[in-house]
Every structure is written in structure tokens, then in C-alpha cells.
Amino acid sequence: LWNQILERLQLQLSRPTFETWIKTASVEQLENNCLVIRTPNPFARNWLQKYYVKTIADVAQDILGYSVEIHITIAEGDATTNGDSEVLWSSPNETPAVSAISNASSSSAAYANQQSKPKELNVKYVFSRFVVGPNNRMAHAASLAVAESPGREFNPLFLCGGVGLGKTHLMQAIGHYRLEICPDSKIFYVSTEQFTNDLIAAIRKDSMQSFREHYRAADVLLVDDIQFIEGKEYTQEEFFHTFNTLHEAGKQVVLASDRPPNHIPRLQERLCSRFSMGLIADIQSPDLETRMAILQKKAEYENMRLPREVIEYIASSYTSNIRELEGALIRAVAYISISGLPMRVENIAAVLNPPVEQIEASPEAVMNAVADVFDIAVEEIKGQSRRREISLARQVGMYLMRQHTDLSLPKIGEEFGGKDHTTVMYSCDKIAQLRTSDPGMAQTLRQLSDRINLASQSKE
Numbered sequence: 001l002w003n004q005i006l007e008r009l010q011l012q013l014s015r016p017t018f019e020t021w022i023k024t025a026s027v028e029q030l031e032n033n034c035l036v037i038r039t040p041n042p043f044a045r046n047w048l049q050k051y052y053v054k055t056i057a058d059v060a061q062d063i064l065g066y067s068v069e070i071h072i073t074i075a076e077g078d079a080t081t082n083g084d085s086e087v088l089w090s091s092p093n094e095t096p097a098v099s100a101i102s103n104a105s106s107s108s109a110a111y112a113n114q115q116s117k118p119k120e121l122n123v124k125y126v127f128s129r130f131v132v133g134p135n136n137r138m139a140h141a142a143s144l145a146v147a148e149s150p151g152r153e154f155n156p157l158f159l160c161g162g163v164g165l166g167k168t169h170l171m172q173a174i175g176h177y178r179l180e181i182c183p184d185s186k187i188f189y190v191s192t193e194q195f196t197n198d199l200i201a202a203i204r205k206d207s208m209q210s211f212r213e214h215y216r217a218a219d220v221l222l223v224d225d226i227q228f229i230e231g232k233e234y235t236q237e238e239f240f241h242t243f244n245t246l247h248e249a250g251k252q253v254v255l256a257s258d259r260p261p262n263h264i265p266r267l268q269e270r271l272c273s274r275f276s277m278g279l280i281a282d283i284q285s286p287d288l289e290t291r292m293a294i295l296q297k298k299a300e301y302e303n304m305r306l307p308r309e310v311i312e313y314i315a316s317s318y319t320s321n322i323r324e325l326e327g328a329l330i331r332a333v334a335y336i337s338i339s340g341l342p343m344r345v346e347n348i349a350a351v352l353n354p355p356v357e358q359i360e361a362s363p364e365a366v367m368n369a370v371a372d373v374f375d376i377a378v379e380e381i382k383g384q385s386r387r388r389e390i391s392l393a394r395q396v397g398m399y400l401m402r403q404h405t406d407l408s409l410p411k412i413g414e415e416f417g418g419k420d421h422t423t424v425m426y427s428c429d430k431i432a433q434l435r436t437s438d439p440g441m442a443q444t445l446r447q448l449s450d451r452i453n454l455a456s457q458s459k460e
């Protein structure tokens with residue numbers, strides 16, 4: 001039965017979800033319309049309970065022909081004392097030592113003496129401040145699992161995703177949470193750069209021994225931006241051994257990178273395979289709803305009240321980088337408090353109007369993007385029609401061509417079917433003005449520039 005269920009589920013769920021949460025479970029019994037599913041740990045139980053009970057029930061009903069109730073239990077494991085409550089694992093060989101959260105750059109004497117609020121961990125980067133959306137659900141879940149039971153299933157946990165999408169936040173949240181559960185554990189958070197610097201310093205000071213002892217004493221080693229290990233042969237060599245020592249000792253390693261291991265150039269094959277042997281959880285760009293939720297949460301923490309339209313406006317202006325999204329919120333709030341204006345979209349549009357990086361593009365790329373977005377044929381844009389939406393598209397096109405190419409005003413005029421350069425100049429001025437006064441225009445321009453950038457990048 002379970003195999004049948006698995007087969008169906010496999011078709012319905014994404015591969016990582018399936019591999020991580022479903023495949024590890026099994027059927028314990030089926031009795032009186034009650035299907036008991038066994039999961040390897042409390043985390044998987046909660047996860048299935050929360051997200052997949054309904055799906056599993058539907059599939060089971062489909063196969064059995066009658067409806068069943070789903071119960072999810074936890075396998076009796078060695079470290080689990082009580083199968084059903086919120087059990088958090090503790091590692092068996094943790095000694096009640098001094099909590100040693102170390103900044104790797106500190107001298108080894110300073111390693112052992114810090115209190116449980118390590119300064120390397122940003123106090124804001126905790127789970128409670130992390131908004132879970134479809135884009136990061138998997139990474140979040142895996143991070144929680146790792147914090148709850150380090151060194152178990154997902155070792156290493158490899159978080160990957162673009163800039164400003166929450167990798168560092170999640171990583172540090174693991175550290176914070178782990179310390180809450182187990183204040184004595186040794187959580188080391190370090191950037192790859194720091195690791196390298198430490199290594200170089202150790203070589204120079206002839207203190208490799210203490211360098212190794214230090215890193216290999218971690219219960220949880222969090223290494224950020226591991227993509228920077230690229231090409232650094234000696235660091236790779238040393239990190240390989242650190243990794244192995246920790247891994248073999250059942251200690252948790254968490255890595256963050258802006259790309260998956262197999263896309264890190266000049267990474268030793270053996271490291272690449274180590275990095276890939278646990279779980280690779282990626283974080284995508286958040287959707288609009290998630291971005292709005294992030295702003296909402298941020299505003300709550302800062303005790304700010306924001307009208308929904310403002311949140312929506314900011315969230316729709318910044319689509320792919322949460323750091324920028326937060327920055328925009330802060331700028332908007334600062335501007336409003338300085339100017340004394342009411343918090344409304346029309347008042348913040350000017351400060352937010354975010355500069356999109358403008359990649360050099362061909363006039364055709366600009367023209368096509370404008371035609372596409374305005375849904376007007378290129379011939380019409382180049383033509384003489386003075387219909388409102390056509391002339392607006394034309395003006396936008398001239399403005400963007402000015403931004404994305406280095407054509408002179410007369411040349412741009414030519415591109416647009418032989419318009420006078422004063423017309424081009426007038427158009428550029430007008431759109432520049434609209435850009436700051438009209439949030440809709442600002443957004444359209446961003447969207448267009450993104451598109452043009454994309455089209456031009458993919459040609460390179």
C-alpha cells in the first residue's frame with residue numbers, strides 16, 4: 001500500500017519534498033479506517049502533519065476506495081525519549097563545557113570564553129523573524145530540522161540561493177535556536193573569507209595545531225558564502241579535513257552559497273561531492289505575497305504602521321532581493337518622518353524609485369521590450385499616430401533607449417521613424433518626470449529595464 005501511495009505522491013510533489021519528507025516515512029499499520037504512518041523524527045512528523053496529511057489521505061482514499069484517517073507517529077529512535085511530544089534531540093556526547101561561540105578571527109584564547117549571545121550571530125536572524133513562503137519552505141524546514149537534531153539527516157545542509165534571499169539569516173537562526181535548546185553547544189559561524197584568513201594567519205604564526213583544534217571542536221559549524229572557496233587550493237584542502245573530522249564525529253555542518261556545489265568553479269571534486277551528500281536546499285525569489293508578509297513583519301518589529309497599499313507598492317517594486325526590499329522600507333519610513341508627509345504611495349514613490357542597473361542594449365532590444373509590454377506593434381511605435389497609448393509607448397521607448405544605449409538624440413529620433421531630436425529630448429524629460437511622480441510609471445520602467453537587461457544578458 002505504501003509503495004502505491006508513494007508512487008502517486010511522487011507524481012504530485014516536487015522531488016526534494018518527496019525525497020526528504022515522504023520517502024523517509026512508512027506505513028505502520030492500517031486498521032479500522034485508520035492509516036498510521038511512521039516518520040523518522042518529530043520534525044518529519046510535524047512537517048507531514050502540517051502540509052501533506054490531506055494529500056496523503058486523498059491518495060490513500062483513491063487507492064483503497066474508502067476514506068481513511070491519517071495518523072502520523074515517530075519511530076522509536078535511540079535519542080528520542082518520548083515519541084510524541086516536542087522532543088528535541090540532544091547530542092549524546094555533549095559535555096557541559098563553557099559555551100564556546102567563536103569568532104574565528106579572535107585568538108584561540110578568546111575562543112572558549114564567550115557567553116551564549118555570540119556577537120557573530122545577528123540577534124535579528126532568528127526563526128521567529130523569518131517569513132516562510134513557497135520560495136524558502138524547504139530551506140526553512142531543513143534548517144529547523146538541523147537546529148533540532150544536528151548531525152542527523154541533513155549533513156551537511158547546503159543552503160543555496162541568490163543574494164539577499166535569506167541564507168545568512170537561516171544559517172544564523174540555526175545557531176540561535178540550537179543555543180536555545182542546548183546552551184552548551186559550540187556553534188561556530190564563520191564566513192569562508194574568515195576561515196581563509198584564519199588559516200593564513202595560522203600558517204604564518206605556525207599555529208596550525210590550534211587552528212585545527214578550534215574548528216574541529218565545533219558541534220555545529222556554519223560556513224557562509226562557501227562559493228568563495230573557489231580556486232583556493234589550500235583552503236579547500238584544509239576545509240576538506242575539517243569537514244571530514246566533523247562529519248565523522250556526527251557534528252553538523254551547514255554551508256551557504258549563491259549556487260549549488262556543482263556550479264562552483266574550481267572546486268575540488270571531492271569537496272563537491274561532500275557538499276552534495278547531505279541536503280541541498282535552495283531558496284528562490286519570494287513571490288509578491290511573501291514579500292508583503294516580510295515587510296509586514298519587519299514593520300511590526302519596528303513598531304511601524306503601514307497602509308496596505310504602501311506595503312504592496314514597495315513589495316511590487318522590489319522583486320528579487322530581500323535586503324533591497326527592507327532597504328526600501330527603511331528609506332520610505334525615513335523620508336516620511338523627515339518630510340512630515342502622510343505615509344502614502346504618492347509620497348514615497350519619489351524616494352523609492354529605485355535605480356535599475358542599465359545594461360547596454362541594442363536599440364532593437366529596447367524597441368521589442370516596449371512593444372511587448374505595451375502590446376503595440378513596433379511599426380506603430382515608429383509611426384506617426386498620436387493616439388495616447390501609442391505616443392506614451394513611444395516616449396517611454398525613447399527614454400529607455402537613451403538609458404540603455406549610447407545613441408545620440410538625433411540617432412534615437414531616427415530609430416523611432418525619423419522623429420526630431422527635440423521631440424526625443426522632450427520625451428525623455430517627460431518620462432523622467434513621470435518616473436518620480438507616478439508610481440505606476442516607475443514600476444513599468446523597472447519592469448522594462450529588467451526585461452531589456454535580461455534580453456541583453458542572455459545574448460552575451
Ligand code: ADP
Binds near residue numbers: 136163166169322326
Ligand atoms: P543572503 O545571505 O542570502 O544574501 P540574508 O540572509 O543576508 O541573505 O538576507 C538579507 C536580508 O533579508 C536580511 O535582513 C534578512 O533578515 C532578510 N530576509 C531574508 N529572507 C527573509 C525572510 N524569509 N523573512 C524575513 N526576512 C528575510
Ligand code: MG
Binds near residue numbers: 167168169224
Ligand atoms: Mg549571506
